[in-house]
Amino acid sequence: MSGNGTIFITEETIEGEADGPLAGKSVAVKDNISTEGIRTTCGSAMLEEYVPPYDATVVTKLKGAGATIVGKANMDEFGMGTTTETSAFGATENPVAEGRVPGGSSGGSAAAVAAGDADLALGTDTGGSIRCPAAFCGVVGIKPTYGLVSRYGLVAYANSLEQIGPIAHSVEEAAELLDVIAGPDEHDATTREEGADANYANATDGDVDGLDIGVPTELVEGADEGVVEQFWAALDDLESQGATVHEVSLPSVEHAVEAYYVIAMSEASSNLARYDGVRYGHSGGYDGNWNEVFSEAREEAFGDEVKRRILLGTYALSAGYHDKYYKKAQDARAWVKQDFDSAFEDVDVLASPTMPTPPFELGESLDDPLQMYLADANTVPVNLANLPAISVPAGETDGLPVGVQFIGPKFGEKQVIRTGSALE
């Protein structure tokens, strides 16, 4: 525990093994990333006592780079949330906005950096879970292209959408951490060669002269006035440095939130079927029929948001509804990908506010799940299309942090990092 609610679920120091590029740096690791011998809870009572017998690939790489891991950061249970209030271990408060949420689901990771409890942090982003807390806490977060960073050892929520990525104070520090964790991994067949020997830190030269930036009107229209003001001020800054800004249209993104939630919940209902309380996890100690024991243990150990998503996912995949929800969501996903592909024929990067609003007050959104889902409108299209994106701070509105998001083409990390660095 630190001053701002629960930032870490477990505080434990794991020293790096070598004198590498991250020597002397402290890193907070989101608690859904496996650490050998250190419990990894996913913010859930289900895994309260779970101690992984192996390290995630990204943790092996952190140790090899000489980083010191300082704790396992708080998160929405199994990554399901936009506020870091659904953790079984209590909510995290935003260190830079008293009484407000840090964003989610990697809220503990972003708060650890913002509060100065760690130099750097790892989060995971399934529908915006790195970018949202980065924007709400006034720090930098990168969601890498799907396949750039190994997911081996990441406790799965929605495999086809999620990526591990860095959170830091500056674009350069985030890029340095990405350099360490990117690259192919024989333990994860979805990784690609593109991240091998990456040097993203080199791209933080702030050179945006001649850069074409597209602004999807659909991602600006619904945002708060104060957020939109800061967003345009950031783009004016880039124009003054030689970039060109023009509006583009991505009609498909109007359906991205529905598609994202149908796909994520469907994958979650399948992934979370593994928690039966027999091989690991909360068992409840019940006796009797397998199905009843299994159901009781899951009733006890899963929170409301997790149950809601398992049930909705089960429903969306059930006979009679599969075509209505899941198949349609896959169509929408393909449409989003095509829309982005055609936009990138004309522009180098796309820009939008990261979140349509400043950070919510603690407790504000918990009773209305649909309203919380709608807050993810600007971040989820990126995950559906498997693209890279960065959130960088863009000033404040009423004293609350605002983030701007830059989206790049597949494996276009250097473009988004370069653009982000021009705002610092």
Place this chain on the structure above:
Amino acid sequence: MSDTSPGPDEVRHVARLARVAISEEEAEQFAGQFADILGYFETLDEVPEVERDTDLVNVMREDEIRDSLEQEDALANAPESEDGYFKGPNVS
């Protein structure tokens, strides 16, 4: 609101399929929330038919023996084990 959203009975049925026990209160609460959420999901009907790219490729590796977890490590997180096996409840 959705025309086809599940009522409390159907929510309980889905919960049984998903092996998550829920209380009466939860069944009522979820039924109300699901009506809103599924109603929103139904706007997917406006999505046009899209020709999907088939950029999926199989990734194969040599089928060779690798080290795996020691039995002791694999059992370390199990609430109950016996003679090197996981011990579960009755299957009936």
